[in-house]
Amino acid sequence: MTLSPSLSLAVPVEKSEAVCYHCRLPIDDGSGVQAVKFDDKVFCCEGCKTVFEILNANDLCAFYDLDQRPGISLKGRRQAHYAWLDEPDLRDKLLNFSDGKQSRTTFYLPQIHCASCLWLLENLYKLSPGIKSSKVNFLKKEVYITFANETVSLRQVVELLASIGYAPEINLGSLDQAVKKPVAKRLIYQLGLAGFAFGNIMLLSFPEYLGLDASDNWFRQLFGYLNILLATPVVFYSGGDYLKGAWHSLRTWSPGIDIPLALGITVLYARSVFEIITSTGGGYLDSLAGLVFFLLIGKWFQQVTYHRISFDRDYRSYFPVSATRILPGGGEEASSLDSLRAGDTILVRHGELIPADGILTKGNARVDYSFVTGEAEPVDRNLNEKLYAGGRQVAEAIEIVLTKKVSQSYLTQLWNDDTFKKEKLEGTSRLADQVSRWFTLIVLTVAFGTLAYWWPKDVQVAINAFTAVLIIACPCAAALNVPFTLGNAVRILARLGFYIKNTNVIEALHGVKTVVFDKTGTLTSSNGNGIAYLGETLTKTEQAGVSALARQSSHPLSRQLAALESQSGVKLAVENFEEKTGQGIEGRVGEDLLRLGSRSFILPGREENLSEEKKSGVYLEINGKPRGHFIFNHHYRQQVWDVLAWFRQRYKVFLLSGDNEGEQHYLAPKFGANGQGEKCLFFNQSPHDKLAFVKNLQSESQKVLMLGDGLNDAGALRQSDIGIAVSEDTNNFTPACDAILDARYFSKLPAFLAFAKKSIHVVYAGWALAVVYNVVGLSFATQGNLSPVVAAILMPLSSLTIVLFGTGLTTLLAPKMPKTLLPNHKP
Template sequence: MTTKVNCFHCGDECISGEIVKDEKDFCCSGCKTVYEIFSENDLSCYYDLEQNPGATPEFTDDRFNFLENEQIQEKLIEFTDGETEIVQLYIPHIHCSSCIWILENLQKLNAGIISGQVNFPEKTVSITYKKQKVSLKEVVILLASIGYQPYISLEDFDKSEKIKDRSLIYKIGIAGFAFGNVMFLSFPEYFEVSEYWLEQYKPLFRWLMFAFSLPVVFYAGQDFFISSYKGIKSKTLNIDTPIALGISVLFIRSTAEILFDLGTGFFDSLTGLVFFLLLGKLVQQKTYSFLSFERDYKSYFPIAVTKINENGSEENLPIYNINKGDRILIRNGELIPVDGVLVKGKASLDYSFVTGEAKAVEKNLGDKIYAGGKQKSSVIELIADKSVEQSYLTQLWSKDAFQKNHQLEYQTLINKISKHFTLVVLTIAFLSTIFWLIYDASLALNVFTAVLIIACPCAIALASPFTLGNLLRIFGKNGFYVKDAASLEKMAELNTFVFDKTGTLTTNAGSKITYEGVDLSNEEESLVKSTLRNSNHPLSRKLYEFLQSQDIQTIDDYNEHIGKGIEAKINQQHIKLGSSNFVENPLTQTAQETAVYYSKDNNYKGKFVFKSAYREGVWDLIHQMKKENQILVLSGDNSGERQYLEEKLPFETQVFFNQKPEDKLMKIAKLQKNQQHVAMIGDGLNDAGALKQSDVGIAIAENINVFTPACDAILDAKNLPLLNDFVKLSRKGMKIIKTAFVLSFFYNVIGLYFAVTGQLMPVIAAILMPLSSVSIVAFTSIATNWVTRNLKSMT
């Protein structure tokens, strides 16, 4: 006699002893092979996270031969620098923690794979691998061999759409249909109709109600049971546990009543409960989708890129206005915003933002360039191959490598609530049920179920994401683009603000420039302007606009020395622009001025003297912020404007000059060691290290591509005077969250009172629960819109 057992890998039924490995039974050789692969590569703990988590692999030799086609590879691969490639694949089988664990440890199965990153809600995995060691086809075959075969459809890929999950809509439809019919069938007993009904149709109607409840419990409500089961398996009680318990009790009790002819049961409450719970989940899902839509890729790029028009003129455009076929100019230090083809210049690209490796990638004319690389050499031009929403750059800002894991106190409070809430609710439910079993057994079931449903902490859980999400949306509309909710939370804790001077407090617009030195010939002015064209420094951009020459020459070699200056070789002539020491100026540098010094072939020629123009409203901003915060100003320039700054800045404001990028970083680190919560406000060029070191790094954007993943927020330069308003509003946002917590707490206390005292039917509790969630969403939305009503963009 054969004994049936479950496959150790996938859980399917199999025959004991037929296929065995390490005293474990498998349904087929495929599952056994996957088990052997995991065991040999020290990945057997895959089975410790979930029981029978795998899928049966299907093997064919040539199923993925189409991935050898280069045109198909180009459509699928999101990024390549010739050595490292990144591909994102949709894997329908992703369903549990074991799936996430194994897919993020693929490097243990193949040394050519660098990393895997799973997006669990989207069921996708982004895989980074070395092209010389493993091909795209081999990556896909590896996934298929361990039971995670990707779904690859080039037609769907071109449409940039994922398969949409409409199961929640179907479940609501079924639950609503059943609820309506059960209510209709319950009317005769509600209104106590004549004996004819009782004798002829009562049993039929009751069994019909039972039949309608089956798809509601076992299909529409299955997510509550699955979530609860997984929570119990991992030894945690999640918020779905009391809901699943309540549904189970109602169904079992109702079935017993009609089976033994004790009554009509609670099928109306049961189907209504599931219907309204699912309806509440849909409302929550739609609201999240709305907030996500409000903060799409455009929210991350308030910066501009230089487009070259057909007549050769240069035009600064918002980065998301670049379309396929546009010719764009990229200077030294700028990120490539879209995929394109190199048509002028020589590219030396730093793709460390994408791959984590700082090795320069050289590209020549005609080569394809992927978004995300930072140009490290002279200016280049490329033809856009895609629009920005289709490029890999849109994913960079949320890349794990650039996350700062600061946890705030109120987040810990939420975690504690989630951890202990269910246990408290279950205790109240069981104690109140025991009381009513002794006092009035007819109400015990209603009390037990109502307590489980009314005390669901959904309203508490929604307070934070909806408050912060709405603030992110409002801030974005006013030119302040914050990376995520965590960054907004950190803003509320800030007490120290560090400002860069050049390009942050000062603006290119309105600056006055004078030249002192040997008169410039037309040729020399052309050489200087051609050199400046490659630089993205604020002084370089202003000086480039100041010079009148239109004769732009091709540069043979270019280097930018951060914090010092730039140099180039043009037609065997060596040009240097920068600090006095950098150009080896034989004269003593004047400490009371900001200047760019110029030398040709190592012979000092002269200097361009800048009279800085400060942004309108910046002094009022600093005076306002000084009342509640510590203010510092850091400048890479000399101390020429010390007296002017001391007159304008509030008393005891610390100002530091001649600060190199590493000096700024060390200053911020020192403040943090003194328990200060520090924000760095800089131009994103020489301040990347300081921006990343700070608790909140804010990059100022003014018609230049200053995007850097090191920052937590990008502020439109003309809205800098609103910075203090944004900080205060983030603090008010935290107060709104705490107020929502209090409202949710009172709601639960009041609801529990009526539930425990037997005055609340389960179906009413099911209606009130989603209404409470909606009320919290409404409260946070109205409150955030109210506190931001006076916030107006400077546009």
């Protein structure tokens, strides 16, 4: 093992399982990455193998032949694929920075999964002299590459990456993202400064707490002024956002929690400065710095960030950057999607996406629209028929004459709707704002009441008591309640596989009355594994024969069987085809006579005590010999009907499907008894229909929660009060939404939502606690004897207990899931 970098120390070798020769991780780690074999050794990924190759070559000082690698024949195609990277317009959009000599770019490499990937990618400079440096962010699966423009082009960098197995994922959306927004570091600076000042002010306030002799008045003065020096940037820089927020609230007359906070901060600061300058007291600057520090921690805790999960993707993240344009004079050219015009002819190969609406002019189109329209089955289109953008061609290469630009196509027009221009669930917590409206009112009443009570007796005490009320009533604890309680709830749910955009989404759950489901991809699983085969193993040819035979029939089960093998692309001819209605089909494929059908069709007279499953299976016979049977599981998700029943008990439920009515009779009883279910089902819904449906519900002032998955749901998800996207792979494309549910945990959704609602109740309880503290504090304050020590103890104490109460209770209430079922967060 001298060849690999010293990784064997880092990762324990698991016995009995096949492990990668290089990175020593189990080859089958459930991530679906294909094992790579080379030189009698097995590798978990191309990266590991390539590293092995390179090291092998260097250590042995011998050449090795890269061309022996399987798959190298694809290289030519790939190079054509990246030709568009030579176009200056597109290239520049992918660069983060360029000064003419050196350029920096960022690529998303979904293949990154092990330590060797990291090692190889950070040693890219050894493979190409033009690459100056490369740095990997492992969790984001990104690589930042700096290269010299004169030596190597962006296209060559991408091709190098592709040749070692790390083809970057570049989509139309990447073009918009290359110029990166600076990471929000302001909050961290504010927090750092507040923490620094808090600690030092506490130290300098010690003499004040302990009580110094009159002879040490000197120090008192000096420490006081130093405290002012330290506290001033805390108020105006660290706490500046609260002051600004309050000013904004006042001007727009929308009372929020910022107003009492800003009031507390300013009064604390003003009174402290006054006391120190007039030598009448020590002030409350330690409380002030602590207050701002805790508030900022709350703000920071509330910001939950996820790696590689994005809540604001649009169709551009799903579309490729370029398409193959066929030039009028013959020949092909890679051109960017944005440059395609109506009238252009483009070539769409197997597995490629149709980028814009057009007319089919060559080849047989078999288009999978499931992600766009929700139709489960690929559709066949003939010459001169219209093809809509967003579908994936699953048969041979076709040619299309475009009738629309990419951004003007039927599907992409959805994003021009006003729905996408509004901000949604951003900004401050609505719950906290509502409460603080009352809170502010009460505090001001008490403060002025105190002022009015004391004024005739003693003006000095009156002012003291008045400011003390405003200081003690500053809702620090209340302001920390929402960030910590809901922030913790969001974190807990993320650990369980339910990723929520921000804490406002949890609040928005309150008052939801209607739940709208999408069918394909949401209630059903988009993995085509609804069919299981039991019996003697079939050869490749036999499998192809089965699908060829099944393709001849229009029976729903035959259609599903036919779809099984449609990817292979091999089409076998079927002779002597015969369909016996209600029984089965038979036909000759090549040498073999195949028969497919019900049990009685293949094995007549052997009806025994069989399970319902076996009775309903499709049986296969080849050349007179029964071989086995196919079982059709409904491809609905596990426990989907339990989930639906849970929702039906609590909400009005609707189904909006882009699919046809085929499953209406099956679905209707699930959505309502006594024929009521029919009214909740809507089929053949276009993306625009779905959006309109949600809008319509909302116009009847119903709050809507929508569950969807694909581009066709994008409008409805965005329009609904809460849009939840169900995703098989959270790294992959999900439409813009407020929360993403890992599809494996679909059955847990009721538990997740119930927990989210409970966490709102925890927030209420937290406020009750905060009120108790405020009453205690106010009883000191209204009497005019709030000492700095009491303030210094009471404020952190109340904040701390609220934080512990909120996070502790939400952790206790969290849905329980066995560890083995948790999403695998192993990077």
